[in-house]
Amino acid sequence: xxxxxxxxxxxxxxxxxxxGCSWQENCRRSSPYRGLxxxxxxxxxxxxxxxxxxxxxxWALAFPLGLGGIGIWLGFLIGLFTAALMLCASFYxxxxxxx
Numbered sequence: 001x002x003x004x005x006x007x008x009x010x011x012x013x014x015x016x017x018x019x020g021c022s023w024q025e026n027c028r029r030s031s032p033y034r035g036l037x038x039x040x041x042x043x044x045x046x047x048x049x050x051x052x053x054x055x056x057x058x059w060a061l062a063f064p065l066g067l068g069g070i071g072i073w074l075g076f077l078i079g080l081f082t083a084a085l086m087l088c089a090s091f092y093x094x095x096x097x098x099x
Contacts, residue, residue, distance in 0.1 A: 041094075
């Protein structure tokens with residue numbers, strides 16, 4: 001597994017596209033949820049993190065707080081961080097329940 005990952009990283013870096021920056025990475029990381037037959041929870045958590053949290057924070061930081069473009073990027077960053085925390089927590093809970 002590690003050898004194929006190294007080979008995959010080497011192949012993608014040679015064409016100038018780092019791995020992990022594309023939709024293929026998202027599809028690969030969603031496989032454990034498909035195997036555990038729990039894709040719906042992942043969809044709902046991502047929907048909450050990406051739409052209400054990320055866009056509200058981006059708007060609030062950019063316009064009412066006056067940070068402009070930096071506020072938009074900070075809102076997106078906080079939204080992605082929130083999604084990562086929620087998805088990791090749900091996976092941890094799911095794995096504890098399955099064992």
